Structures are given as C-alpha cells and as structure tokens.
Amino acid sequence: MTTRTADEIGKEAHMGTLGTETHDRPIPRIDLGDFDRRKAEITEALWAASTDIGFFQVVNHGIPIDHIRRAFAETEAFFALPDSEKARHPLVKKLNAGWECRAQVRPSTGTADQKESYQITRPHMEPLALWPAPQLLPTFRTTMLAFEAEAWAVGMKILSCFADRLGFPSAFFTHAHDPAAPTYQSTLRLLHYFAIDPAQRQSLDLWRAGAHTDFDCLTLLFQQPGQGGLQVCPGKDREARLWTPVDPVEGVITCNIGDMLMRWSDDQLQSTFHRVKTPGPDEYQGSRYSLAFFCQANRDAVIEGPGRKYAPMTAEDYLTWRINANYATY
Ligand SMILES: O=C(O)CCC(=O)C(=O)O
C-alpha cells in the first residue's frame, strides 16, 4: 500500500510553462440520451475516455439550455455587484464556500489566477450568511440552487457508470455525495475571468487559471460560446507539454476526472491537467464566465479503491490538504 502525499502536488510544479498547442486530439463526446436503456454502452464510452485522456464532453444530459442561460445570467449579475458587496460573503477556505478575488495561487505558476470566483456549497450558505442580499439579486439563490441540483444529478449519472465498472454498487457514489447530509461538500463554482485591460501589456506569466488537476471526483464545466481559453493536457502529453484547446459549445458539458476519483479508482481513471490561458492580442479580450460543478464526496466518505492501492483517507482530510496547497493565506 502506498500513500500519495507531496507527489500529487509536486507534479503540478512542473506544468506552469507555456508549452505547445495541438488540435490533433479530439475530446470524446458522449451522448447520455436514453440513459437507463443505454447505460452499459454509455459506461464503456465513459470508461474508455476516462482511462485514456480523462476529459470528455456530454450531450443530451437532461439540463435544458434555458436553465444554463439563466444560471449564467445570474452569475454575471452577481459579479457585477460592487466588490464591497461581494466582500460581505468572503470565501471560507476550509469550507470551500463564498467569494474570493485573485486569491487562488496555483502551485504550477506561483501567481494568482486572474479571476474572481464564488463557491456555493449547500450546508454553509445560510449559517455563514453567504447568499447575496435578496433585494440586490432576488432570483439568484433559487436559480443557482436548482441549477446545482441539476448538475449534481448529471454528475451522479456519470459516477454511477464508474461505480458499475469499478465493482461498487451503482449508487455507491450517489450515497457518498448525499446532498441531504450536513457533511455534503460538492460545490458549484461561479467564475469570472477579468477582461484584459488594453492599457496594460499582458504578461504571459499571468494565467486566467494556471495549470492544475482538480481535487474532486468529477468536474462538470459549462462554458459560453465565444469565451474560450480552456486547454487540456492529458497524461500522455504531459512530458511534451502538448495542450489541446476545448472550444466552448453551448449546452455541451465538458467533464474531467479529478484526483479524488483517480485515487478512489486505484489510478485507473485519470485526472487531467487543464488551464485557462490569457487571450492573445487577436483574440476576444472581454470577460469570460464559466460554471463548474465539483462532485466532491461528503466529508465522512472514506476513499479506498477496489484494489486498496492507497491507504484509506476521508474526503475531508483529502480536500483540506489540497485546498491548503492552493490558496495564499489571507
Ligand atoms: O473556467 C474554466 O474553464 C475552468 C475552471 C477550472 O478548471 C477550475 O475552476 O477548476
């Protein structure tokens, strides 16, 4: 049995450089339609994509396009609030809930991501007064909670396929991500990458989001057309630093395996490096908004793979360790 500790963070330290762009590696697109009947076939497609590049896209996932648009409209309205207002709901790092601005320093770059973000993690929003005032954004809370639940449902469908393939009961990961439990720690993250200031020459050392793997089991990412910049670098391309752009397509959910599921699958499923690059002078220079749902197992879930490759660890200990390595102290 092995314990992975500094290794998982250490591998990031080498990924901060520019590298090369390639368009040769298509991101697999998987149709989730007619899920119950087609589950075995979908499972094989998900497994093949996730043991190979660790990134795939899903369509016919069941979230209507107007729900996605509404969630983006609320997101833009939230970030348009004055900083003084947003600062009333600051990120509680330990609980992964609340607003931060330029506070996430990636081990790969050593510089702060050029973004602000707001994390919705259900159990902490009310006790910590993290919701924006309803007078300012009357429909924000209900819209975002409904969207969070829809994203959760898609995540659990995908995770149930992995459970089948790993030899766990189908509902294994659904129980481990139970939203009714006080230990729930899955997070909907709203992201705003700042528009480029034309007065300032953009430094190539500044990233909208520096290269990283996610800490969670599975990430569902929503992008808006025209607001690109996401790039992925699968394990095989890591040494060569070959980055593939993931162009935004409305309604398509881009998914990636995170380190928690990589550990839980005894490394059968691959987490994949990704980043958001700063647009060049001939690219769209405006704001970029994205929405990421992180399926993070409940704090008390014990991560132990079917082959027991790694020592068991609670999801709480796992996340605390990773979050601490990723934020400047403030
Ligand atoms: O905004 C994006 O496209 C990616 C965000 C991301 O990778 C993250 O927040 O972990």
Ligand SMILES: [Fe+2]
């Ligand atoms: Fe990420």
